[in-house]
Amino acid sequence: MSRATRRRFILLVCALSPLVIALVAALALVGHSVTRARHDLLRRETNTAVELVREVQSGQILDSIFPGRWTLTDERDVTLDQAVTYESPVGVAARAALYDADSWYRVGTVYLSAPTDRHSSLPLRIVIVAAIAVVLLNGLFVWWVHRPGGPLTVRLGLSGVVLVLTGTPVWLAAGWSRAKLTDLTNERMQVAARALELAPDLDALVARPGGVMQLTGLQFMVPDPTGAASFSTLSPAATLELDSIQSPFFGRAVADRVEYAVADVVPVRLAVLPYEHTEDPIATIMMIASLALLVTALPLSFATLASQPRTFHRNAVAWSFLAPSIVHLTIFTVGPLAFAAWLSLHRWSLLDAARPFVGLANYVRLLGDGAFWNAIKNTAVFTLHVPFAMALALAIALVIHRRIRGIVFLRAMLFLPTITSLVAIAMVWQWMLHDEYGLINWLLSLVGFGPVDWLTSPSTALVSIMIMSVWMIVGYQMILFQAGLAAIPREYYDAARIDGAGPWRSFLHVTLPGLRHTLFFVLITSVIGSFQVFGAVYVMTEGGPLHATDVAVFHIYEEAWRHFRFGDAAAMSWVLFAIIFMVTLLQFRTLERRAGETA
Amino acid sequence: MTVTVLGRVRAGKSLAWVLTFALAASMLVPFLWMLSTSLMDELEVFRFPPRLVPETLRWDNYAGAFTARPFGRYFLNSFVFATLIVLGQLFTAATAGYAFAKFEFKGRDKLFMLYLSTMMVPAVVVLIPRFLLIDTLGWIDTYAGLASTELVSVWGVFLMRQYFRTVPRELEDAARIDGAGPWRVFWTISLPLAKPAMATLGLFAFIDAWKNLLWPLVVTTSMSMRTVEVGIASFHGTFVFN
Secondary structure: OOHHHHHHHHHHHHHHHHHHHHHHHHHHHHHHHHHHHHHHHHHHHHHHHHHHHHHHOOOHHHHHHOOOOEEEEOOOOOOOOOOEEEEEOOEEEEEEEEEOOOOOOEEEEEEEEOOHHHOOOOOHHHHHHHHHHHHHHHHHHHHHHHOOOOOHHHHHHHHHHHHHHHHHHHHHHHHHHHHHHHHHHHHHHHHHHHHHHHOOOHHHHHHOOOHHHHHHOOEEEEEOOOOOEEEOOOOHHHHHHHHHOOOOOEEEEEEOOEEEEEEEEOOEEEEEOOHHHHOOOHHHHHHHHHHHHHHHHHHHHHHOOOOOHHHHHHHHHHHHHHHHHHHHHHHHHHHHHHHHHHHOOEOOEOOOOOOOEOOOHHHHHHHOOHHHHHHHHHHHHHHOHHHHHHHHHHHHHHHHOOOOOOHHHHHHHHHHHHHOOHHHHHHHHHHHOOOOOOHHHHHHHHOOOOOOOOOOOOOOHHHHHHHHHHHHHHHHHHHHHHHHHHOOOHHHHHHHHHOOOOHHHHHHHHHHHHHHHHHHHHHHHHHHHHOOOOHHHHHHOOOOOOOOOOOHHHHHHHHHHOOOEHHHHHHHHHHHHHHHHHHHHHHHHHHHHHHHHHO | OHHHHHHHHHHHHHHHHHHHHHHHHHHHHHHHHHHHHHOOOHHHHOOOOOOOOOOOOOOHHHHHHHHHOOHHHHHHHHHHHHHHHHHHHHHHHHHHHHHHHHOOOOOHHHHHHHHHHHHHOOHHHHHHHHHHHHHHHOOOOOHHHHHHOOOOOHHHHHHHHHHHHHOOHHHHHHHHHOOOOHHHHHHHHHHHHOHHHHHHHHHHHHHHHHHOOHHHHHHOOOHHHOOHHHHHHOOOOOOOOO
16 A cells, blocks of 8 residues: 555545544434433423322322323432432333422332333434445545546535435434424423322412422413412513413413423413423534534545645645644634524523524514614714724825824824723713813813713714714824825826826825725724724713614623623624625625726 | 915915824823823812813822722733733734745635634624633633633734745745754744734734723623723723723
């Protein structure tokens, strides 16, 4: 075996192993999600059984709910409190301690086994299909990589086949797990509903604070005499919405953008987050898959070079130089970007452990969210300070261009705001703009203008921040313009003068075209920066008065760190990203073409 | 007639000159105002019309600020935070910039565009996932948590790439003929030549880190880990303080 072949073989193994590992991990994850849900259900059923035995002091009710699955012993396991699951010779089982009516003495232990018909694990056929797919993949990849010069369509087609072959078993398995999880949810609701119906003293059971919760771990809605009703651990919005749904029924209902499984057992309504929301492995599988593809790509591209030692070596060296920044960007920028997209599809809160998948519901809600669009509008208005700052910066740059005396001083003065603490600057400006004690209102009063409520009136607050931002950014832009001006050859001006052009015409026909790349760069970076304004607003107005300065990033910050709605905040930040992206693209399209025409 | 035109042009130029100087001087006003207010006592600050110069210089305001909040600690935190970031960015930007400038490899230009496009990602999009990631790692309220997310600056990669492209090949070739490997050439020849660009990048990285408000605000929870920016922002008092 030649060295190149051996090297190619090793790289192929490197490329294939992440794919194989990802496939196995994905399938394992699918099986695990169902197993976890099944164990959870069994624990909850056992708790229900314990509650019922305590209420009735006999096992008759249990026989109608869990026929043939339960046993009651007088064991008193002191270490046992809540239900725990364990592997028994006949399959998964659970046990929980039984207390007396005063909840004081342990009087026995309740055992519950899982129904035998639900013991199918991940179907064998899917695993077999997956294994065959991996072997096929292996062969296809070898073939594909050994023909680096093959036509693009063939290679793209092969990649498609490979993706489908890897994806299909995972997709099938995910569908299987979703169906299983739905079954488990329905079963959980049925057990809970039947337990409530059969309970001899339903009102007492429901009315006992905490007791109901412990019964099954479901959320119960208890109408109280005043007519107000609440689900114990749901958000107020979800409680209200679930309350307004017409009963009686047993099924699914959407409240607060999340689908709940709901059952009515007069006078109680049960609501529970379905397992397919809490245990669905799809998102994790997607992340594993994309990571695997990323890790696969590099050795694959190397494998095509294996037969050219010099190119191979140069590539390897280049990648070793790139590794630190690539690893960092993947972990701290690209990964988080993808994760933000994933977050935006969930109702995700730091306070609530249940983080159900809600699809595009966050985005749909965002469309009708006036406060968010107000923030976007404010951001757009704020961005209008950029052209003003640029015009001013260009004027200054033109005046001090080619003059030596005082230029160092001027530059230093104008650049000072750029290098100073933004928070300190914002606080000084806040003070200077103060209605009563501010310097600016005092100066205005000297020339006979009445006091202006700079930061305290909704109509001027945003303008005040824009003025401060112009002051802050003008020096930075001026420095860039100066560098741009210095790059325009003097001969162009001389030629223009010989042709009889005045200062204005030479500005229009020599300076502006010569500066177009600088202008474009400054515009693009300033607009992107201005869409992300945060510090000034945070310090000076906190979004007020009356949301007049509530800009996008501040709005997102509040949504996440004051209201802890991370899912909504992630959706907002993606919308902001999309807007910035489109605005930048638009500028590239329109301005670059125009710049090209004048050139 | 020519005399009047010339005179008008000269007058116009002087006027523009005077206006620019006035503008530049006005840039100083907030700073002088900050200095002046920081030395006033409380009553003087709330006077109308505002006093431009304090009656007596109250230097103890600074001492007061330092006793009210641990500003010494804030300065230390900001310094450590900014220094870590400068070191990290210098290393990653120099290596990546060198790779983009000096090596021919498959997909180089596409990869470079990919790097540049990450500059467009607003910090707020990755803010939440980065926070959750740092939280998972248990780095909340530590220097590691503060600095680790900012160790690469794509702007810096761009800068270093442009600079390394201007470094002549001949110097490196000479070292290579002497048998030095690529990393050795990089450390001993190319990097020392790039000192001016490294200085620029280091300066900007330091200023940017020092001015960063959002990330330290989010990732620090205790008084003793705050940076100066966060410290000042949470300190809405009469002390105006730079």
